Amino acid sequence: AQSVTQLGSHVSVSEGALVLLRCNYSSSVPPYLFWYVQYPNQGLQLLLKYTSAATLVKGINGFEAEFKKSETSFHLTKPSAHMSDAAEYFCAVSDSSGYSTLTFGKGTMLLVSP
Amino acid sequence: DGGITQSPKYLFRKEGQNVTLSCEQNLNHDAMYWYRQDPGQGLRLIYYSQIVNDFQKGDIAEGYSVSREKKESFPLTVTSAQKNPTAFYLCASSNQDANTGELFFGEGSRLTVL
Numbered sequence: 308a309q310s311v312t313q314l315g316s317h318v319s320v321s322e323g324a325l326v327l328l329r330c331n332y333s334s335s336v337p338p339y340l341f342w343y344v345q346y347p348n349q350g351l352q353l354l355l356k357y358t359s360a361a362t363l364v365k366g367i368n369g370f371e372a373e374f375k376k377s378e379t380s381f382h383l384t385k386p387s388a389h390m391s392d393a394a395e396y397f398c399a400v401s402d403s404s405g406y407s408t409l410t411f412g413k414g415t416m417l418l419v420s421p
Numbered sequence: 422d423g424g425i426t427q428s429p430k431y432l433f434r435k436e437g438q439n440v441t442l443s444c445e446q447n448l449n450h451d452a453m454y455w456y457r458q459d460p461g462q463g464l465r466l467i468y469y470s471q472i473v474n475d476f477q478k479g480d481i482a483e484g485y486s487v488s489r490e491k492k493e494s495f496p497l498t499v500t501s502a503q504k505n506p507t508a509f510y511l512c513a514s515s516n517q518d519a520n521t522g523e524l525f526f527g528e529g530s531r532l533t534v535l
Contacts, residue, residue: 351464409524
């Protein structure tokens with residue numbers, strides 16, 4: 308069984324500040340890990356994914372995440388927040404067979420103030 | 422352009438009525454999925470299909486039905502047995518051959534029961 312925990316349903320930052328969204332996972336096999344972003348009334352868009360290559364993964368819009376097996380974490384960061392980053396972010400896990408379904412966290416809403 | 426098309430975007434239903442949400446993809450993906458999204462609950466899997474004429478129940482299948490007669494299409498019927506159908510519904514697809522579990526999402530259908 309696999310699961311995902313996202314700490315904080317809402318995170319507020321000022322424009323230009325560091326963004327840190329936390330994700331911890333549980334998986335009995337080597338995981339694949341994903342971060343998705345959702346803008347209001349839209350579907351989800353892939354930000355980045357970890358599939359057992361480099362542990363530091365770079366994604367779109369300046370986001371990156373680091374896979375830390377010892378901490379079972381996959382936190383999402385961005386050095387400098389922009390107003391356009393305001394959205395809901397979802398962490399997800401699947402097992403490395405690629406044939407399992409994704410399990411999503413409950414999401415973290417990122418609020419960016421000027 | 423390849424992608425996933427969901428329709429309608431907004432739908433209103435009276436209690437006791439069945440409604441069908443459409444999902445069509447032209448990505449040539451084998452697998453298709455339906456998720457339900459409620460505020461603060463993340464995405465929950467309703468049904469998924471990894472091949473034509475076959476589908477599996479997800480975590481919250483009660484009150485829903487699906488069919489997969491064509492590779493491109495995976496319609497979801499919300500039946501009158503679904504006790505709380507008001508939600509945002511997301512369809513997704515994936516390429517199982519890629520073996521990464523990445524999902525591609527449609528823009529969603531918002532169902533409101535009056």
